[in-house]
Amino acid sequence: MIDIAPAPALHAIDEDAAWEAFHARDRSADGRFVVAVRTTGIYCRPSCAARRPRREHVRFLDSPQAARAAGFRACLRCLPDAVARDRQAVAAAIAAIDAAETPPPLDRLAAQVGYAPHHFHRLFKRATGVTPAAYARARRTARATQALAAEPSVTxxxxxxxxxxxxxxxxxSDQRLGMAPGQWRRGGEGVSIVWTVAPSSMGPLLVAMTERGLARVAFEDDERALSQSLPAAELRPADTPTRDRIARIVTATEAPDPLLAEPARRLSFIEAVSRALLDAG
Ligand SMILES: [Zn+2]
Incomplete structure (x- = not known):
């Protein structure tokens, strides 16, 4: 038990909001303050996976330096001193994946940003909601669907x-286009598509599915772009049970770290939702 003196008044931190963020393991609070636990003498980032202590044992401090000055030690599980460095590493990896012709392997990606592969994998997933490989696949699928509309042949x-x-x-392509690439190029000829717009923490999300997979998942609030890109397909609004099922999956998908660049955030979220929809069958 250390630091038994009453905590000095904190001007910068709203204690109730901080407790709420800590309790919800809100990743977006990482870097804004640290949580020091009097009973253990350890400080954590707000999103730490460790069990939550009682509120009266907790003290919110605005930086790791302040926590160390008050006699606390950094948690070995969430590494609160590494928040800024972690964010930079994830951003650098995303830039590397976005710029690469073919997805770089995890080992190379991790080495590039100076982390061990396993640790990097975990922190990338924590920030984006998807693995580096899944993010790379999503990037490549997005490129492929664009290229299918523009290039003279599927190959x-x-x-x-x-x-x-x-x-x-x-x-x-079955899962990712909901149809064969050739059908996609012919505007979805002979394909029946069910669509809905689900509310998400990042805005309205259009989800369009066929019997084979996902035809489109995009931040759009109506089916206009869908019918423009697949003018030959038969489009139907989803029935209520399907709409509710999709809305539940979208709502349950956690938004990526708000400090990520917007295009990467959106792509990560779309990939996480797509994965969850495909896994749910
Ligand atoms: Zn921790």
Whole structure:
């Protein structure tokens, strides 16, 4: 038990809001303050996965330095001193994936930003909601769907998007386009699509599905862009049970770290929702 003197008044921190963020393990609060626990002598970032102490044992401080000055030690689980460095590492990895022709392997990515692969994998997932590999796949799928609309042939489009072999794309096009690439290029000819717009913490999200997979997941509040990109497909609004099921999955998907760049945040969220929808069948 240390630091039994009453805590000095804190001007910068709203204690109730801080407790709420700590209790909810809110990642967006990381870096804004640290949580020192009097009974253990340890300080944590707000999102630390450790069990929550009672509120009267907790003290909120505006920086790791302040916590150390008050005699607390950094938690070995959440590494509160590394928040800024972690964020930089994730941002650098995202930039590397976005710029790469083909997705860089985890080992190389982690080495580039100076972390051990396993640790980096975990912190990337914590910040974005998806693994580095899943983020890279999402980036490549986004490129492929763009290229399919622009390039003269499916094969040319897939090479353009960074696929070493078209067969790799065909293998997941069912899930990722909801149809074969050739059908996609023909505007969704003969394909039946069910769509809905679900509210999410990041804004309205259009989800369009076929019997085979996802035809479109995008931050849009109506089906206009969907019908423009797939003019030959048959579009139907989802029935109530389907709409509710999709809304539940979207609501349950956690938003990525708000300090990530917006395009990466949106892509990560779309990928996390897509994964959850596909896993739910
Ligand atoms: Zn901790």
């Amino acid at each position: 040319a489009a897939l090479y353009e998007a960074g696929y070493a072999a078209p067969s790799r794309f065909y293998a997941d």
